[in-house]
Structure formats: C-alpha cells, structure tokens
Amino acid sequence: MDLDSIYRAEYGRCVATLTRLLGDIGLAEEAVQDAFAVAVHKWDEMPPNPGAWIVTTARNRAIDRLRRESTRQARHAQALLLHRPDEPKEVGPVRDDQLRMIFTCCHPALSPLARTALTLRLLGGLEVAEIARAYLVPEATVSQRIVRAKKKIRDAGIPYRVPDAAALPDRLASVLTVLYLVFNEGYTSMSGELLRTDLCLEAVRLARALAELMPDEPEAIGLLALLLLTEARRPARVGPSGELVVLAEQDRSLWNRELIAEGHELVRWCLRRARPGPYQLQAAINAVHTDGPATDWAQVLALYDQLMRHTPTPIVALNRAVAVAEVHGPAPALAAIDELDLPGYHLLPATRADLLARLGRTAEAVAAYDEAITLATNDTERTFLETRRARLTPDD
Amino acid sequence: MKKYLLAVQFDESAPAPSEGELQEQMARTTRVTDEMRAASAWVFVGGLLPSHAATVVRPGDGTTTMTDGPFAETKEQLGGFWVIRCDDLDQALSWAEKCALACGCPIEVRPFEDAQRD
Numbered sequence: 001m002d003l004d005s006i007y008r009a010e011y012g013r014c015v016a017t018l019t020r021l022l023g024d025i026g027l028a029e030e031a032v033q034d035a036f037a038v039a040v041h042k043w044d045e046m047p048p049n050p051g052a053w054i055v056t057t058a059r060n061r062a063i064d065r066l067r068r069e070s071t072r073q074a075r076h077a078q079a080l081l082l083h084r085p086d087e088p089k090e091v092g093p094v095r096d097d098q099l100r101m102i103f104t105c106c107h108p109a110l111s112p113l114a115r116t117a118l119t120l121r122l123l124g125g126l127e128v129a130e131i132a133r134a135y136l137v138p139e140a141t142v143s144q145r146i147v148r149a150k151k152k153i154r155d156a157g158i159p160y161r162v163p164d165a166a167a168l169p170d171r172l173a174s175v176l177t178v179l180y181l182v183f184n185e186g187y188t189s190m191s192g193e194l195l196r197t198d199l200c201l202e203a204v205r206l207a208r209a210l211a212e213l214m215p216d217e218p219e220a221i222g223l224l225a226l227l228l229l230t231e232a233r234r235p236a237r238v239g240p241s242g243e244l245v246v247l248a249e250q251d252r253s254l255w256n257r258e259l260i261a262e263g264h265e266l267v268r269w270c271l272r273r274a275r276p277g278p279y280q281l282q283a284a285i286n287a288v289h290t291d292g293p294a295t296d297w298a299q300v301l302a303l304y305d306q307l308m309r310h311t312p313t314p315i316v317a318l319n320r321a322v323a324v325a326e327v328h329g330p331a332p333a334l335a336a337i338d339e340l341d342l343p344g345y346h347l348l349p350a351t352r353a354d355l356l357a358r359l360g361r362t363a364e365a366v367a368a369y370d371e372a373i374t375l376a377t378n379d380t381e382r383t384f385l386e387t388r389r390a391r392l393t394p395d396d
Numbered sequence: 397m398k399k400y401l402l403a404v405q406f407d408e409s410a411p412a413p414s415e416g417e418l419q420e421q422m423a424r425t426t427r428v429t430d431e432m433r434a435a436s437a438w439v440f441v442g443g444l445l446p447s448h449a450a451t452v453v454r455p456g457d458g459t460t461t462m463t464d465g466p467f468a469e470t471k472e473q474l475g476g477f478w479v480i481r482c483d484d485l486d487q488a489l490s491w492a493e494k495c496a497l498a499c500g501c502p503i504e505v506r507p508f509e510d511a512q513r514d
Contacts, residue, residue, distance in 0.1 A: 107485075109485060109489065155507060156485045156505075156507050157398045157483075157485045157488070157507055158484070158485045158486075159483070159484035159485065159486050161484075161486070163486065167486065
C-alpha cells in the first residue's frame with residue numbers, strides 16, 4: 001500500500017480519535033495532517049500498524065503545538081490531553097470514535113449540504129477538491145461549507161457523542177439520509193464522469209462501516225442492503241452509447257452477482273428481525289427485482305403498500321403506481337398518480353406518459369413526455385425520454 | 397457548561413387563542429420551566445408584551461434617535477425567552493423541543509459567547 005491509499009483509509013479514523021483526545025475537529029485535522037507530513041519523510045518502510053503510528057505521532061505533534069500556543073482553545077485541548085495520558089487503544093475506542101464522528105457530521109443542526117460535505121471530508125477522507133468535482137460546484141463553495149460547519153460545531157456546542165436511546169432513532173435517520181443522498185448523487189447523475197461513480201462507492205463504504213458499527217440497527221443494515229442491490233445493477237443501467245436502460249430491458253448477466261448475494265443475505269437478516277423500516281422495505285423491493293429471471297410484481301406491490309404505511313410520500317406513491325400498472329394494468333395506476341403533487345419532478349410526467357401510451361392515448365402521452373423532457377435534469381435522461389416519445393410518433 | 401438562549405418566535409399576526417387555550421399554554425410552559433429548575437438548567441425566563449409596546453433607540457453621531465415599534469416590522473417577533481445552562485447543544489435542543497411543544501411557537505436556540513461560560 002502506498003501513502004495515498006493509507007491516507008484515504010486512515011484519515012477519517014485518525015481524525016475521529018484525535019477529536020476525542022483534543023476536543024476539537026480543527027485541531028485534530030491539523031495534527032493528523034502534521035503526522036502524515038512526518039510520515040512522508042520518515043517512512044522508508046511501512047510500520048506494521050500505520051493508523052496507530054499516525055494517531056500516536058499526531059498526538060505528540062499536537063502536544064508540541066499546543067505547548068507553543070497559549071490561546072484559550074489550546075489550553076482547553078491541552079487540559080483534555082493531560083486528563084487522558086494513556087495511549088489511545090485500538091479497536092473498541094477507535095470504533096466508538098468513528099461512530100461519534102458520524103453522528104456529529106450528520107447532526108440535524110447542520111445544513112443538509114454541510115452534513116454531506118463534512119461526512120465525505122472527515123469520514124471518507126476525500127479532499128475538498130474531490131468533493132467539489134463530484135458535486136460540480138466550485139472548490140471554494142465546499143471549503144466554505146466545511147469551515148462554517150466546523151465553526152458551528154465548535155460554537156454551538158454540538159457534542160462529539162453517540163446520541164442517547166431517546167434521540168437515537170431520529171439521529172440515525174439523519175445519518176442514513178446523508179449516506180443515501182451521497183449514493184443517489186452519484187447514481188442518478190449519469191454525467192459519465194467516473195468521479196461521480198466514486199460517490200456511490202464512497203456511500204457503500206460508509207454504509208458498510210455504519211452497519212459494522214451498529215450491527216443491531218435493522219435500518220442501518222437495510223440501507224447497506226439497498227445500496228448494494230442498487231449498485232449491483234449499475235453496470236447494466238447504461239447502454240453502449242451511454243443511453244439509459246430501464247430495469248425490464250437490462251442485461252441481467254451484467255449485474256454484480258456478488259453484491260446481489262450479499263444484499264439478499266442482509267435483507268433476509270432484516271426479515272428475521274421483523275422490525276421493518278423504510279430502508280429495509282426499499283431493500284426488500286430491490287431484492288425482489290434482483291431475484292430470479294424476472295420481477296415478481298405482486299410481491300413488489302405488497303412491499304410498496306407496506307412502505308406507504310411507513311412513509312406516505314408522493315415519491316413512494318409514484319413508485320407504487322409503477323407496480324400497480326404491472327399487477328392491475330395502466331388504468332388504475334394512472335388513477336393512482338392523478339392526484340399526486342410533485343412540482344418540477346420529471347418522473348411524474350414521465351410515468352404518466354408511459355401509462356397513457358400503454359392505454360393508447362398517444363397525443364396525451366406525447367404531451368406528458370414533452371413536459372418530462374423539459375423538467376429532466378441531465379442529458380442521459382432527456383435522451384431516454386426523447387427516444388420513448390419518438391417511438392409513439394414513428395411518422396414524424 | 398454552556399449557556400443558551402431559547403428565544404420564542406411569536407407570530408403576532410396569528411389569531412389570538414381563546415382564554416382557555418391561553419391558560420393551558422401558560423400551564424404547559426410553566427411546567428417546562430419547573431422541569432428546568434429541577435434539572436438545574438434554568439437561568440432565566442421571561443415573557444414579553446407584543447411589539448406594539450416596543451421602542452427602538454438608535455445611535456448616530458454621538459446622539460440617539462427613538463422610533464416607535466420593534467426593530468424590524470416582521471410577522472414573527474421575540475415573544476419571550478429562556479436562558480438555560482447545559483453541557484452541549486443536544487441538551488439545549490431537547491429543552492427547546494419541550495418549549496416549542498409547550499408554547500406552540502418556533503424556538504431559536506443561540507449559544508452565548510464563550511466568555512459567558514461558567
């Protein structure tokens with residue numbers, strides 16, 4: 001392993017531990033960066049446990065640095081260090097540090113964009129430039145978001161702690177949302193940039209870490225299963241010329257069998273726990289999609305009915321309607337989405353267009369595709385909708 | 397320990413609650429304050445009269461001018477506040493949740509400056 005991959009793998013963990021030791025994320029980051037700078041000069045050979053080496057070096061560098069400074073913050077951090085003279089232990093405390101860091105980065109008192117940026121930076125070890133490229137925003141924007149979030153954590157007193165049992169369900173939901181959004185950002189972008197695929201992989205990596213840290217939280221396991229089963233289909237999602245391929249037309253031999261097997265195993269574990277939640281149900285739906293040669297739509301519909309009881313949102317209702325169309329035909333599905341209010345969301349008119357086309361109401365279908373094309377957010381989806389529309393009017 | 401201000405954002409344009417509702421609201425907020433006292437988190441609490449009773453004093457060129465009314469003519473005005481003492485934002489937020497449910501208004505949570513720590 002080279003230093004770059006060590007940095008990527010260990011940065012988050014080391015910053016998490018140093019934050020506990022120093023009581024401040026900013027100081028912790030400086031110390032860890034100092035330690036990596038030392039490593040560049042000192043490591044002729046890789047130490048047996050590079051993470052532990054970095055933590056110890058960072059701690060010593062931090063002590064040196066704090067002794068030279070006399071600010072209030074520095075004195076506070078120094079006092080914290082003196083109260084914990086023992087070397088940071090491996091495994092147990094380190095895992096707890098990471099879990100604390102996840103909850104701090106995804107705290108609901110931070111703006112959603114700040115949560116994402118902090119999570120990728122502090123837990124994923126991504127550089128500011130990488131985050132900026134992945135989200136197609138200027139580096140300065142990401143950097144400012146992270147600086148402001150860290151300032152709020154310090155000034156408002158956001159604790160570095162796993163929330164208590166009463167607050168845990170809500171706070172865990174916030175963490176799961178951040179990871180899901182990171183994944184979706186990578187998955188739906190389709191801008192053809194490999195960097196955005198990185199977001200998917202990073203989300204899977206973080207979801208895996210969370211599932212390992214909270215092995216008894218069915219929703220954490222459910223999110224991991226959902227991401228694995230979605231990620232497994234990614235190779236089949238785009239055709240040879242970059243066009244979007246819908247589930248029914250995907251080449252199933254391109255799916256990643258290993259990820260599917262792992263996802264199914266996790267879904268079965270969730271079913272045994274019998275404490276269903278929105279992520280577990282979505283994972284179960286994706287398990288049905290990836291089970292056997294074709295989707296069992298009746299089962300998918302039953303799962304959507306259950307999901308509607310947990311999260312009765314217009315998006316879930318829209319997805320449920322797709323299953324309704326497969327089981328009961330396009331007419332009842334169309335009736336089910338008629339009342340939905342999803343302003344600006346291109347998949348509503350796109351779904352309506354598809355249902356209208358199946359009912360032979362071509363003129364209305366074309367109009368609905370037009371609406372969807374105007375609202376589509378990227379070229380891949382726009383091209384896909386244009387192809388669909390063209391199929392309806394072969395003479396044009 | 398840190399100190400936090402829990403400021404009640406009161407919507408002055410909303411229809412006034414009935415006498416009964418008002419009594420209930422008062423009883424609920426008093427209960428939260430009592431709970432704060434019992435938990436040693438309470439520092440101060442006060443309800444304010446509506447902004448029609450407010451006057452703003454502005455500095456300028458070494459003198460001052462006075463104007464009738466609140467600082468900003470917005471729908472939501474400071475209706476009252478608690479000052480509490482606790483370990484961190486999570487504790488402050490859980491008090492704010494209780495306050496919001498008790499008085500039925502949004503609560504802005506603001507930490508006091510570091511120098512105010514004790």
